[in-house]
Amino acid sequence: MLTEAGLPAETTTLPRLTRATPAPAVRQVHLGLGAFFRAHGAIWTQEADPDWGIIGVSLMSPTMRDALSPQGGCYSALELGARGETLREISIITDVLNARANPEAVLVAMAQESVEIVSLTVTEKGYCHDPSTRALNLNHPDIAHDIANPQPRSAIGYLVRGYQRRMQAGLPAFTAMSCDNLPENGQVLEGVTLALAKLIDPALADWIAQNAAFPSTMVDRIVPATKPEDIARVAATLGRYDAAPVIHEPFRQWVIEDHFCGQRPDYAAVGIQIVKDVKAYEHMKLRMLNGTHSALAYLGYLAGHETISATVADPIFARFVKGLWADEIIPVLQAPEGTSLPDYADALFERYSNPAIAHRTWQIAMDGSQKLPQRILSTLAEATSPCPRLTLTVAAWIRYVGGVDEAGAPIDVRDPMAERLRTILDAAQTPEDKVGAILRVREIFSQEMAQALTGPVTRAYSELLARGARAAMAEIAG
Structure with a gap:
């Protein structure tokens, strides 16, 4: 939890961490800007292509926006290993939006022609589906809202309306990439997206099915919640106040199905595994680690x-x-x-x-x-x-x-x-x-x-x- 409660006064009175270099051009929007993506996907994307800017979206709470916006989207990542610790600055996030406060800004961001990927870490419940059948839960209050309203609440609603704006503008579809711990997460995401789109506009559902891509992925890194003492620890090392650092272990793994409808960073160059089928990796990780x-x-x-x-x-x-x-x-x-x-x-x-x-x-x-x-x-x-x-x-x-x-x-x-x-x-x-x-x-x-x-x-x-x-x-x- 990001909060100034419990922080020593000398931490918050330090100079604030701010962006030292120009922000990269926006190429990606990420829904669910929690600690995991910032400690995993954002770091790896910065390594693969530092010019691949990402707009982060918090779907509900303004906490992350309020913490990162004064810092220009920059934050620190502290790696804690058995042999010591390593601190680095991550600057790939160009802006942070709060969807509840300004849903239109999120849709505008997704409709930018430069955006090639919309990724998600919204946890299992964010897919508004029945976990036992993987079908869209039509009784979910956010889904009921999103069927009737062009300003969505759910992550799935944002995807559908984002695709709708691109279709109407004559723009190509973006790749929707789930980074959540779900088996065959790309197929799950595609299924619930098409189900909602069909309820809103069958022609839109057909356009998404023909033009979009939903690669499955497997992600792995242990990322505990950031505590006030972590913020103080980073500040003491950095000499600046960072309101939103992330803490993570040294190990990391990212396996992505080779299924994109547009451009992507050079993931393979930095050790990300691009494979034909993620299923064996998903099952191994979901059952052996998450289980x-x-x-x-x-x-x-x-x-x-x-x-x-x-x-x-x-x-x-x-x-x-x-x-x-x-x-x-x-x-x-x-x-x-x-x-x-x-x-x-x-x-x-x-x-x-x-x-x-x-x-x-x-x-x-x-x-x-x-x-x-x-x-x-x-x-x-x-x-x-x-x-x-x-x-x-x-x-x-x-x-x-x-x-x-x-x-x-x-x-x-x-x-x-x-x-x-x-x-x-x-x-x-x-x-x-x-x-x-x-x-x-x-x-x-x-x-x-x-x-x-x-x-x-x-x-x-x-x-x-x-x-x-x-x-x-x-x-x-x-």
Whole structure:
């Protein structure tokens, strides 16, 4: 969270970080200008082509605009590794817009002839879709608004209206590039975009289908939320006040499907993988990294661990996650060409253990209703033998969204379905009733999946209630 609260006075009284060089010409618009893109895609794009300017868009909060605008879009990126830290300035962002305050400015930006790519990091919930079917959720209030109004609210609405303006102006379509943790994210983005466009104007949907491109991608870098102490730390090193630095680990990976309808930076020149099919990379990362991240987040939070590095420092959690990779996830994965999945798991454990990266279990636990299908349930659906660790993870998520931890303290559950899930759990009496009621939420669990999980998850949930997360894991971890 970016805030001056808690900052020492000497930090905010330092000279402000400002742009030292002219801003590059705009070639890209990015929807969802959070910490991840600024610590990943923006850095890599600057390396690939420093003249490829990006307009950043915050869809809801003005916080990022207010922090970056006085700095001309520039900010610092602090890399924290086991051997030390590296600080660098990122200047590829040319302007920051707040969509809620000025939706017209966002549409004007997307309609610029120079714009070749509109990229997105809006999290799973930003796609306004049903995670279990990948279909556009027509009951979503933002989608209902965007069907009827030319000034959109959702990221999907902005894409559709941006394409509409380009079609009407006789301009070529831009490439829409999802950088979110969704399997086949390009196909998901194309599906919901065309579905909304068809409801607005069938001719527009046909134009998008014929002219636009939606490459799938896989992105990977651990980027914890920026805290006031991080801002103070950067200021002390920089000698200037940067209101919006990002913190990240050394590791990074970006795999992009070779499917663009216009120009792009020379991604391959800086190590970005341009491939025909991203699917194997997506599945590997979503299940091995994101899946175990979620498992460690829910179980770790319940057991009282604040960060991922503290969680895997616990020997029971270390054995648990290593067994989860070896016995439950790797057996159902096809490795990308030239990749050793056991070696990838070892590298992930080393990344998780980095004490310099304070990645909070609470942060990773957000939006679980949107993440569970692709991170956990997809592996369970393909498994041919029991998966006690993944089953316990589902039970831990149910316990977590109940809103009360093992010590009886409230949990600040951040999830688009939080109120509904809590109401369901509060209305049920027994563990069997609670689990059964949650498994009937069809936006998350298919009927087939619910039937397969009812018995195992009920037993795991009862174990969590009776013994707590750490003891329940110890029984499985051995």
